[in-house]
Amino acid sequence: MDALSHLIDERIEALEAPYQGDVHTLDHWQRARQASALSGRPTLVICGANWCPDARMLASMVADPRLSDALAARFEVALVDVGDYERAQGVHAHYGHEVLEGLPAVFVVSPDGAVINTDTIYSWRNARTRHLGELVEWLFPLAEPSAAQVFEYFEVHAFCDGDRPFTGNPAGVCLLERDLPDGLLLGIAKNNNLSETAYLKAIEGRDDTWALRWFTPGCEVDLCGHATLGAAATLFHTRQVRGDVAHFETRSGLLKVRQTAPGHYQMDFPVVGFAPAPARKGVVAAMGAGEPHAVFEIEPIHGAPYQMLVYGNESVIANLAIDHSALAKTGVNVVATAKGDKVDFVSRFFAPAVGLVEEDPVTGSAHCTLAPYWAEQLGKTDMSARQIGPRPGAVDVSTEAKGRVHLSGAAKVYLQGLIRI
Numbered sequence: 001m002d003a004l005s006h007l008i009d010e011r012i013e014a015l016e017a018p019y020q021g022d023v024h025t026l027d028h029w030q031r032a033r034q035a036s037a038l039s040g041r042p043t044l045v046i047c048g049a050n051w052c053p054d055a056r057m058l059a060s061m062v063a064d065p066r067l068s069d070a071l072a073a074r075f076e077v078a079l080v081d082v083g084d085y086e087r088a089q090g091v092h093a094h095y096g097h098e099v100l101e102g103l104p105a106v107f108v109v110s111p112d113g114a115v116i117n118t119d120t121i122y123s124w125r126n127a128r129t130r131h132l133g134e135l136v137e138w139l140f141p142l143a144e145p146s147a148a149q150v151f152e153y154f155e156v157h158a159f160c161d162g163d164r165p166f167t168g169n170p171a172g173v174c175l176l177e178r179d180l181p182d183g184l185l186l187g188i189a190k191n192n193n194l195s196e197t198a199y200l201k202a203i204e205g206r207d208d209t210w211a212l213r214w215f216t217p218g219c220e221v222d223l224c225g226h227a228t229l230g231a232a233a234t235l236f237h238t239r240q241v242r243g244d245v246a247h248f249e250t251r252s253g254l255l256k257v258r259q260t261a262p263g264h265y266q267m268d269f270p271v272v273g274f275a276p277a278p279a280r281k282g283v284v285a286a287m288g289a290g291e292p293h294a295v296f297e298i299e300p301i302h303g304a305p306y307q308m309l310v311y312g313n314e315s316v317i318a319n320l321a322i323d324h325s326a327l328a329k330t331g332v333n334v335v336a337t338a339k340g341d342k343v344d345f346v347s348r349f350f351a352p353a354v355g356l357v358e359e360d361p362v363t364g365s366a367h368c369t370l371a372p373y374w375a376e377q378l379g380k381t382d383m384s385a386r387q388i389g390p391r392p393g394a395v396d397v398s399t400e401a402k403g404r405v406h407l408s409g410a411a412k413v414y415l416q417g418l419i420r421i
Contacts (some may be wrong), residue, residue: 026090032078036111042143044075045107047091055104058127061135070136074143075108096181097121108142112421114184116142151176154237155194155415156230159362159393161386168393168411169362171230172197174419182220188419189215195351195360196227200235203249208241212248212255218355223252223301225269225364225407232257232265233411252301266408271399272368273299274308282330283307288321289336298335298369304353308335308369314346318388322359328352335366337373343394344383345374362393364407371397371405 048055161167189197214224277297298306398406
């Protein structure tokens with residue numbers, strides 16, 4: 001930026017648009033994208049529709065000799081469809097957006113095709129009154145590899161079983177500085193191949209508050225307990241929480257996680273309701289444990305049917321003979337539970353309908369139903385629970401607050417590093 005600091009307060013007068021119909025076409029855009037894949041530089045795409053004056057001015061700024069060479073060293077530049085509505089539609093649709101007539105669009109796209117600036121695509125509506133220096137200050141950081149392709153990443157083991165290693169539910173946690181395309185978030189989750197990957201972005205102007213989203217390898221979900229615990233543990237581990245409570249804005253509203261002791265946390269979650277219902281076709285047979293004592297339909301929280309099957313004792317839960325292929329064909333996620341021998345209740349959880357091929361180890365969101373159910377059965381508000389599959393873990397639950405469930409457990413940061421896309 002130092003070499004171009006003289007542009008900070010310099011305006012550019014209106015120029016005749018510096019592009020030609022036989023040059024700046026969709027073919028020009030395609031060539032820029034191909035060059036980006038080879039050079040590793042992001043593509044800078046300037047679009048407009050119906051001869052938008054701001055789009056023409058923005059294109060003029062990008063092509064201005066005072067700036068064009070510096071941009072070309074950092075981006076593959078494509079000035080396309082400035083004034084051609086059909087071309088605008090094609091480019092916008094490719095990146096998953098609709099044309100907003102009268103507004104210039106700026107797409108900064110990583111070499112792998114992911115839009116980097118999803119939250120600022122239409123931020124140059126007043127290009128005619130802006131400075132070249134503003135464009136430099138905004139664009140140049142987006143050309144840095146860290147802007148789109150490198151993320152801090154953690155694997156956290158949530159709801160650990162005491163101090164035993166390799167217990168609890170592994171969650172991936174990515175720290176983001178900007179919003180990323182859903183396709184990229186899903187791709188990272190698929191590659192991680194954990195039951196959930198959590199994405200965190202600090203909310204500006206709000207202390208100890210982050211936007212939080214959860215992805216399985218198959219889809220985005222509305223609520224996830226262990227990945228929320230993992231997200232909070234990551235923030236406390238990296239000393240980003242100033243107080244003792246981390247706040248998360250999510251699809252399920254505001255969630256709070258309090259650090260109660262080093263490595264131990266309490267989460268405040270909503271109750272997930274349930275009602276008696278017949279077992280869905282094929283579910284009981286797929287579980288391999290005979291007829292359950294009771295069946296309940298659970299409010300769908302991951303965009304798929306959920307059922308809770310209650311069995312007679314802990315031994316039945318421990319020895320379920322699951323036919324994973326048959327359960328996947330039902331399209332139903334299942335919580336299997338029974339009264340515990342040494343704890344108040346035990347459970348196991350299977351979610352093939354959201355892309356989890358095998359069993360989920362310790363599921364916080366399932367306990368948002370298990371806790372109120374067993375509170376009714378046992379006449380208690382504070383209970384101990386264990387999920388007892390091949391990778392066990394421990395959860396303490398409380399239903400004292402109306403409509404809420406407090407989930408408490410331990411979490412350990414197992415791995416810390418960088419993801420490079």
